[in-house]
Amino acid sequence: MNKKTIFPKRYFMVAGTFLLALLLYVDRICISVAKEPISEAMGLSDKQMGWVLAAFSLGYAFFxxxxGILADRFGPRKILAVIVSIWSLFTALTGLAFNFISLLIVRFLFGAGEAGAFPGMSRAIYSWIPLKERGIVTGINFSGSRLGAAFALPAVAWMIDSFGWRTTFFILGAIGVLWAIAWFVFFRDNPEDHKGISEVEKEFILSTRQDRETAISKEKIHFGSLLKSKNMWLAMGQYFCSNFTFFFALTWLFPHIKSEYGLTTVEAGFYTALPLVFGAFGNWFSGWLIDSIFKKGHWNKSRIFPASLGFLFAAIGLFGSIYMDNAIGAILFLSLAIFGADMTLPPSWAFCVDIGKKHAGAVSGTMNMAGNIGAFITALLFPYLLAWTGTTTLFFIIGAALNLLAIVLWYNMKPEKHFSEY
Incomplete structure (x- = not known):
């Protein structure tokens, strides 16, 4: 056997995007762990911190x-290197924030910087990953984000206790710049441009990544053309529901569990890491399930069934957590909810690559924009509902209802049809 085929080059690309997803969520969740010292340093209320957390989602959604269009046009090599450098700068600048307004601005720009990460990954996946491997690859990438967040909860809690919250943000910013340099040096936009790839692997990728193009898939597109697609609207709606659930784990889960059950910072970090680890398992399981169903010749079912099953688990987990009176019980049900919510990610992003093809960056970016409007609402709704009702019950009921609605949306989606056709 040719030694060059033992470790396919596309797997090194997947390793790079896995590490990117891990870094993405380490940087993102750090603000949740640092909530108390930041609030104390600047005299911020929970509602003000809600706006700080929401500002990220707004910047992330708008861009x-x-x-995604930039990644399609200029390639994920340049775009990902640039945007990771930008968001790493604003990660570091978070450590220099001195009041509510400065923190709000920095976190909005940080969100804008992170916006191109997953659309850029989707464009790289279209070029490098065969259709039958997209489920597991997408699952691996998103599991990196969950493992990154899970690792960050206790690790960042320790860093903040040891070095202070400002220094912690400086360190994380520097790590991001190192990834950006490595990506630009080693990655290439297309397999045919990579000098180290074997002819066997190159031909395999080019012949199996997707076999049908439409005229529009070769043309430049704009936001308006995407919004004419029913597939696009359905993808946006279900991803709004998914992010409503998951973003709670990134923002309010840590302070909620710590306050509700009287835990220390490090204890709360370990407890709230568990749902995110379950999220990684959800991504792996869903990715495997997608590819297993697809290999049996069921393209539509390979996307719709794993997503719908995930949304059902998420609804059960959120609703069940309402009745728990201890930290362990609440965390177990919330782990089921995040496991389910994360099961929806591989089919969602594989769906975007399916219907977007060479415009996968723009399509996935538009879906993710809608999802992060859901995240924006989550960040604000939790503290406001809590202040209004004195309990978290209504928030979890709303989340469960949205998950059930998403199942209906999925059964109207058509992965085999390009966004220009449906």
Missing amino acids: QTPS
């Missing part, structure tokens, strides 16, 4: 489609 999804533009950054």
Whole structure:
């Protein structure tokens, strides 16, 4: 056997995007762990911190489609290197924030910087990954984000206790710049441009990544053309529901569990890491399930069934957590909810690559924009509902209802049809 085929080059690309997803969520969740010292240093209320957390989602949402279009046009090599450098700068600048307004601005720009990460990954996946491997590859990438967040909860809690919250943000910013340099040096936009790839692997990728193009898939597109697609609207709606659930784990889960059950910072970090680890398992399981169903000749079912099953688990987990009166019980049900919510990610992003093809960056960016409007609402709704009702019950009921609605949306989606056709 040719030694060059033992470790396919596309797997090194997947390793790079896995590490990117891990870094993405380490940087993102750090603000949740640092909530108390930041609030104390600047005299911020929970509602003000809700706006700080929401500002990220707003910046992240607004720049999804533009950054996806840029990744399609200029390639994920340049775009990902640039945007990781930008968001790493604003990660570091978070450590220099001195009041509510400065923190709000920095976190909005940080979100705008992170916006192109997953659309850029989707564009790289279209070029490098065969259709039958997209489920597991997408699952691996998103599991990196969950493992990154799970690792960050206790690790960042320790860093903040040891070095202070400002220094912690400086360190994380520097790590991001190192990834950006390595990506630009080693990655290439297309397999045919990579000098180290074997002819066997190159031919395999080019012949199996997707076999049908439409005229529009070769043309430049704009936001309006995407919004004419029913597939696009359905993808946006279900991803709004998914992010409503998951973003709670990134923002309010840590302070909620710590306050509700009287835990220390490090204890709360370990407890709230568990749902995110379950999220990684959800991504792996869903990715495997997608590819297993696809290999049996069921393209539509390979996307719709794993997503719908995930949304059902998420609804059960959120609703069940309402009745728990101890930290362990609440965390177990919330782990089921995050496991389910993360099961929806591989089919969602594989769906975007399916219907977007060479415009996968723009399509996935538009879907992710809608999802992060859901995240924006989550960040604000949790503290406001808590202040209004004195309990978290209504928030979890709303989340469960949205998950059930998403199942209905999925059964109207058509992965085999390009966004220009449906």
